[in-house]
Amino acid sequence: MKRSVFLAVIAMLALTVGGQALAQTASAYAVLKDKDGKTVGTATLTQTAAGVQVAVTAEGLTPGAHGFHVHAVGTCTPPDFTSAGGHFNPDGKQHGLQNPAGAHVGDMPNLVADAAGKASATGVAQRATLAAGATSLFDADGSAVVIHANADDDKTDPTGNAGGRVACGVVTTGQLPSSSTAPAALPLNGIAAAGAALVLAALGILLRRRRASA
Ligand SMILES: [Cu+2]
Ligand SMILES: [Zn+2]
Numbered sequence: 001m002k003r004s005v006f007l008a009v010i011a012m013l014a015l016t017v018g019g020q021a022l023a024q025t026a027s028a029y030a031v032l033k034d035k036d037g038k039t040v041g042t043a044t045l046t047q048t049a050a051g052v053q054v055a056v057t058a059e060g061l062t063p064g065a066h067g068f069h070v071h072a073v074g075t076c077t078p079p080d081f082t083s084a085g086g087h088f089n090p091d092g093k094q095h096g097l098q099n100p101a102g103a104h105v106g107d108m109p110n111l112v113a114d115a116a117g118k119a120s121a122t123g124v125a126q127r128a129t130l131a132a133g134a135t136s137l138f139d140a141d142g143s144a145v146v147i148h149a150n151a152d153d154d155k156t157d158p159t160g161n162a163g164g165r166v167a168c169g170v171v172t173t174g175q176l177p178s179s180s181t182a183p184a185a186l187p188l189n190g191i192a193a194a195g196a197a198l199v200l201a202a203l204g205i206l207l208r209r210r211r212a213s214a
Helices: 002-025 186-213
Strands: 027-033 039-047 051-058 064-066 068-071 111-113 119-126 144-148 165-170
Touching (some): 027 144, 039 144, 039 165, 051 068, 051 111, 051 144, 068 119, 111 119
Antiparallel strands (some): 027 039, 039 051, 051 119, 064 111, 144 165
8 A cells, every 4th residue: 555655646746747847848828918908818839849839819909910929028018018129039130021031030920800800820939949048938038929000011120010019918938827718728638648647557557566466
């Protein structure tokens, strides 16, 4: 029986440590607020081979295209959100996905709002990482996700002529809190699956030992 308690403790430790590591490196989120502090959207950030995928849903936008970027500083001070700095640009390139001298790591395709002002899209901040490194979104001053008033022309350095900033959210490590409107969190399923596998393995060892001693 002592052994089973020991195994259970090991399994719980593995789950706790594994879960925290996943939450710190594999995913992040941002709650997007407008100049009045009202939540107008959320973004879920996931590490991929190409960079950091940013899945955003937002509402209350003017219909049409809106510039959408990762900005260099994780500070969103209303009403103009200039505190978030310029586009995240650790490589020292020019702005624009269509600029031959581009692009910023934080550049992503326009977010397009429907007639009701709702938008959802998935962009990738190319070469960005949630882990440590030269292109980490978790550098010393953090980073922010910003939605602009106008369309990004994908060419004009350094802003794409996307106009003012209408929503801003600080990139935060971990899972989107359940209090905000959250899409299904896949990494949590991964943690649950790893936990189930560990418990099954522990049970298997126990059964084998019982059989051997019987
Ligand atoms: Cu921007
Ligand atoms: Zn840019």
